[in-house]
Amino acid sequence: MGFYEELGLRTVINASGTLxxxxxxxxxxxxxxxxxxxxxxxxxIDELQARAGEIIAGNTGAEAGYVVSGxxxxxxxxxxxxxxxxxxxxxxxxPDTTGLKDEVVVQRGHRNAYDHAIRAAGVRMVEVGYLGYPxxxxxxxxxxxxxxxxxxxxxxxxxxxxxxxxxxxEVCQIAHExxxxxxxxxxxxxxxxxxxxxxxxxxxxxxxxxGGKAIGGPQASGILAGRADLIASVALQHQDxxxxxxTWAWRPLLEAGxxxxxxxxxxxxxxxxxxxxxxxxxxxxxxxAAGSDDDDLERWQRCLDPIEQALVGLPGVTVSHHLSPRRPxxxxxxxxxxxxxxxxxxxVVNRLMGGxxxxxxxxxxxxxxxxxxxxxxLTVDEAAIVAQRLRxxxx
Numbered sequence: 001m002g003f004y005e006e007l008g009l010r011t012v013i014n015a016s017g018t019l020x021x022x023x024x025x026x027x028x029x030x031x032x033x034x035x036x037x038x039x040x041x042x043x044x045i046d047e048l049q050a051r052a053g054e055i056i057a058g059n060t061g062a063e064a065g066y067v068v069s070g071x072x073x074x075x076x077x078x079x080x081x082x083x084x085x086x087x088x089x090x091x092x093x094x095p096d097t098t099g100l101k102d103e104v105v106v107q108r109g110h111r112n113a114y115d116h117a118i119r120a121a122g123v124r125m126v127e128v129g130y131l132g133y134p135x136x137x138x139x140x141x142x143x144x145x146x147x148x149x150x151x152x153x154x155x156x157x158x159x160x161x162x163x164x165x166x167x168x169x170e171v172c173q174i175a176h177e178x179x180x181x182x183x184x185x186x187x188x189x190x191x192x193x194x195x196x197x198x199x200x201x202x203x204x205x206x207x208x209x210x211g212g213k214a215i216g217g218p219q220a221s222g223i224l225a226g227r228a229d230l231i232a233s234v235a236l237q238h239q240d241x242x243x244x245x246x247t248w249a250w251r252p253l254l255e256a257g258x259x260x261x262x263x264x265x266x267x268x269x270x271x272x273x274x275x276x277x278x279x280x281x282x283x284x285x286x287x288x289a290a291g292s293d294d295d296d297l298e299r300w301q302r303c304l305d306p307i308e309q310a311l312v313g314l315p316g317v318t319v320s321h322h323l324s325p326r327r328p329x330x331x332x333x334x335x336x337x338x339x340x341x342x343x344x345x346x347x348v349v350n351r352l353m354g355g356x357x358x359x360x361x362x363x364x365x366x367x368x369x370x371x372x373x374x375x376x377x378l379t380v381d382e383a384a385i386v387a388q389r390l391r392x393x394x395x
Contacts, residue, residue: 012353014377015386016362018188024212024219026377031217031284038279046239046249048275052282053231059289060207061197062225066234067211067278071187072117073271074208074224078183079104079121080267081206081233082154088260091237094267095122101153105180107139107171109162114185121267123153129165138164141174148178157204158185161326172203181205181230187222190214191328192293206230211277214376217284221277237266238273293328300330300375303383307373308332310387314394316344322372331362332373334394341369351393359386 004011018025049067056065068074083101084090090100104118108129115125128147129139144155144166155175157168166174168184175182184204189195191214199207204226211221224234236250241264245251253259304321311319311334318335336344345366352359362372373386 010356010358012358012360013382013385014360015373015375015382016360017374017376018210018213019360020212020219022360022377024210025214025216027216027218027280027284028287030287031280034283035218035276035280038275043275044249045275045278046235048278049235049239049273052278055282055285056223056225059196059285060223060225061200062207063228064231065223065225066231066238067273067281068208068222068224068234068238069220069271069273069277070212071185071208071210071222072114073268074206074222075114075117075183075185076120077234077238077268077271078206078208078224078226078230079118079123079154080237081230082181082183083121083123084237085229085233086236086258088236088263091233091263091266094237095120097122101151103149103151104154104156105144105147105152105175106156107144107162107165109133109139109165110156110158110160112158112160114187115156115158118156118183125156126152133162133164139166141166141170144171144174145178148175148180152178152180154205155180155182156185157182159189159199168199168202168204172205176203181227183226184208188213190288191296193289193291196289200225211281211284215281215284215288217281218277221273221281223281223285234268236263238268238271240269240272241265297328297330300378302380303375303378304330304332304373306384307387307390310391311394314391317394330375334361334371334373334390336369342367345369345371348393352389355389355393357385359389 012022014022052067053065068077080094084094102123103126104123105126108127108131126147128143130137155171157171172182182204183206184199186199186207187210206226209223211217211223212219241262243262245254245262308319316337320333322333323330349361349363349366362374
């Protein structure tokens with residue numbers, strides 16, 4: 001009896017993408033093997049993180065890198081680093097930002113539910129710009145410049161396709177002229193693989209990627225890449241700091257006067273990463289970076305073809321193939337006709353999840369009467385099952 005079966009749980013065929021609520025991605029055997037090997041021995045975590053950081057830096061073009069427990073943790077830790085820098089007293093105070101830099105500037109069109117992770121560090125979001133582009137205008141550079149003050153810890157620039165917002169290079173130029181770092185949420189911006197380097201190249205000071213999505217690492221892992229000084233602050237606020245100055249691996253910082261003392265169990269301590277996650281993330285990143293967007297595209301298309309063929313000619317549903325020029329990830333969109341397309345879409349979702357085996361579709365536009373088949377989590381054999389079940393449910 002398997003683990004899930006023993007617990008009385010059903011597994012799910014994932015046709016909805018790398019969703020956290022379904023476990024993210026499917027890890028490759030070599031990634032799992034690296035995690036098992038790492039778990040069987042002990043290692044100084046700061047040394048392991050340092051070596052992993054070098055590998056991350058090499059694959060992102062950043063000065064330094066760090067393994068975090070997911071993209072949200074990367075945002076929280078990155079902002080904490082922008083607030084505290086190497087000030088041990090400030091590290092000890094967070095998330096109380098009294099007397100510290102306590103604002104993060106963001107374009108109004110970039111506000112989203114995930115910036116809760118930014119606010120968790122104790123800052124408030126300062127919004128600039130307008131919604132309703134082009135009629136109501138978008139964001140102007142002078143608005144960002146005018147919002148930056150001595151209280152600004154960072155400018156947040158998530159990668160979102162919001163019309164009228166300023167681009168990352170424009171934001172970086174404005175922020176850097178005023179000595180303020182820019183942090184980028186690129187959690188789900190892979191593929192293409194070129195994005196691993198793109199945002200650092202465009203000027204970002206910190207970039208976060210999810211480790212458990214396209215990279216194929218552990219779900220509770222992520223990448224934080226960027227300036228070496230900020231990554232050092234992250235490490236000091238994140239790792240086990242129940243240490244003694246006489247034996248601390250970082251004691252040269254004390255001797256050189258770069259630190260006034262040892263930070264003791266900082267803001268990020270609750271976001272710790274195990275050696276297993278670090279090993280899995282590094283292995284998955286190397287594997288992903290060595291891969292090919294074209295090969296992925298071909299594999300995903302082999303999963304979508306039988307599903308599309310099975311749905312041709314079914315009454316009341318239009319099937320269309322989508323491939324964004326910005327992102328090489330194909331998908332199928334199912335659009336329902338009739339008076340209550342949203343109701344039908346939700347009914348299809350529930351029938352598929354309630355069947356045997358359970359199947360999950362992307363329901364992000366279900367209220368509009370549209371469902372999406374995302375092939376990232378599918379095998380060819382699973383795609384055949386999805387095709388058969390969808391035809392039965394829709395027919």
